[in-house]
Amino acid sequence: MSIKYAVLGLLHYKDMHGYQIKDHIEKNFGYMWTVNFGQIYTTLKSLTDAGFIALSDVISSDNGAPQKKLYSLTDEGRREFKKWLKNSPEKQMLLRDPFLMRFVFFGFGEKEDALRLIEDQIQTYEQQLSRRKGNVFRWERQGVYVNMIAELGLNFNELFLSWLYKVRDAMRDTAPGERTVDPAVQL
Amino acid sequence: MSIKYAVLGLLHYKDMHGYQIKDHIEKNFGYMWTVNFGQIYTTLKSLTDAGFIALSDVISSDNGAPQKKLYSLTDEGRREFKKWLKNSPEKQMLLRDPFLMRFVFFGFGEKEDALRLIEDQIQTYEQQLSRRKGNVFRWERQGVYVNMIAELGLNFNELFLSWLYKVRDAMRDTAPGERTVDPAVQL
DNA sequence: TCTACCATGTAATCTGTTACATGATTGC
DNA sequence: GCAATCATGTAACAGATTACATGGTAGA
Structure with missing residues (x-):
């Protein structure tokens, strides 16, 4: 627990x-x-x-x-x-995200659906980022450790957003009918 | 499920x-x-x-x-x-990490213990990073989406590691007895 | 020989989530 | 007046983890 x-x-x-x-x-x-x-x-x-x-x-x-x-x-x-x-932590970091879970399988669905979900994510994380930036002053009054972790959260948020932008742009640039998954995948 | x-x-x-x-x-x-x-x-x-x-x-x-x-x-x-x-994802991303969970509370424990756990994490994630870099060729044969997500994983790994380095160095620089948590925290 | 890995499955338990039940206060 | 928020709690269910049980194969 x-x-x-x-x-x-x-x-x-x-x-x-x-x-x-x-x-x-x-x-x-x-x-x-x-x-x-x-x-x-x-x-x-x-x-x-x-x-x-x-x-x-x-x-x-x-x-x-x-x-x-x-x-x-x-x-x-x-x-x-x-x-x-x-004690040493029992487990490694785990990133649970129903969006990323879909993302890996986007090749099996429609590109428009994928793009729509990506746009939604961008909105969500843009909002979260600005909320977090607004909270910086709150964190500053907390202890150093809490502060450092808030910074990590912010950095991660930024990283994820820029990844989303990149992915969106890359997908927009591919022609509508183009296959975006390698059918001869090696599993 | x-x-x-x-x-x-x-x-x-x-x-x-x-x-x-x-x-x-x-x-x-x-x-x-x-x-x-x-x-x-x-x-x-x-x-x-x-x-x-x-x-x-x-x-x-x-x-x-x-x-x-x-x-x-x-x-x-x-x-x-x-x-x-x-379908739109039901939930937002969740980062579960027993290390970070401890990290927020490091101010209530001993600095040496904290430093030891941080070193352990650095080791773990350095290994993971080199393993991931070695796997890049594997990902390249997969579809674009799987590829993109592998890149995100790599980026995140790098971000986390450099955060760990920074935190470790910052902690080493503080004198042994120095308080590293603000006792008058606002909750 | 022994360890690691391949392979399937069940039972018990622990965690986590949703829904229900109840009712006051504050701000729009 | 209505929605949001404050406040506590239980019951049912869903999801995840651990332990158990069984036995073959490959390599150091």
């Missing part, structure tokens, strides 16, 4: 409640992990059962509104996290 | 058996998807049940060695794949 350590890590900064944790992961690490409520609340429960975190405060408002349940790290949780942090 | 379409896509090239499909995905798309036998054989079964693929041949050797069960695409499978191919 990876989200487990993300939660333990975040609680080093300050005590947080479930909604806040989800929000934070989404906004700051969204390109790495996706989280959903189902996962957050069950993880919070299992971490509590394991003794790694504990309910530190419950903030209730007078008018029946939902309570905020704040969790904090226990000493055991801090130890567990430290142990994990110095 | 994503692996489902990877299998349907690969069977466009030629009929293949389970082990072969796994091997191919691992070697060519390993940075995008991980597969394991459990998944391959159950996927093959469910695709057969759905009528998208069919057993086309069974190659058995005389001496009790395991048989190779070759599968081929059905017309329905081809239709299903075409439909999927022109």
Whole structure:
């Protein structure tokens, strides 16, 4: 379970409640992990059962509104996290992308469809890039490591975009009927 | 299910058996998807049940060695794949990396541990890069799309490595006791 | 001889996702 | 008034991983 350590890590900064944790992961690490409520609340429960975190405060408002349940790290949780942090990562980087998955097989479909999907991707990543650039000031107030990783995200975004431009232009230049896949592929 | 379409896509090239499909995905798309036998054989079964693929041949050797069960695409499978191919991708790119996950939290651990993990990563990705460069000729015989994606993989590999070098050097330059994380982080 | 690789499959388990259920607050 | 966001939680399902079980072939 990876989200487990993300939660333990975040609680080093300050005590947080479930909604806040989800929000934070989404906004700051969204390109790495996706989280959903189902996962957050069950993880919070299992971490509590394991003794790694504990309910530190419950903030209730007078008018029946939902309570905020704040969790904090226990000493055991801090130890567990430290142990994990110095371990070598179990796996290599994995790039999961339903667009790229289609891309490899574009030769088996229509060129117009492929071009349309590429344009969509360009739009998406142009937006993301400008959003990220606008957030630079946010990152600057964070620690150096968080900062460095934000830079990597930005660089990667730029690399991917320029690759998309190149691919689009190369495809536009090929005549409509031209075969764009080698039928005698060696597998 | 994503692996489902990877299998349907690969069977466009030629009929293949389970082990072969796994091997191919691992070697060519390993940075995008991980597969394991459990998944391959159950996927093959469910695709057969759905009528998208069919057993086309069974190659058995005389001496009790395991048989190779070759599968081929059905017309329905081809239709299903075409439909999927022109659909917009459901999700955005996701970068899953247990190393980067640790990296964001390096400020809460020891600098020496962090440096060691970074060195390990550098080794790993230097090896991968030279392996990929050696494979360029392989890609060239493939279709243009497969070619383009191989280029993206190479570019990304280079970007990540130079980021790792930069990070390592920056960390070496900071004095041993120096705090490398802002304790008053804004979350 | 021993390791690595070829080859198929099942069962148990762990993770992750979607949908459901509930209700307050804030801004347009 | 309505949509978005804040807030917590459960149930069902889908997807992925690990371990187990079995046995042949090729090369160091």
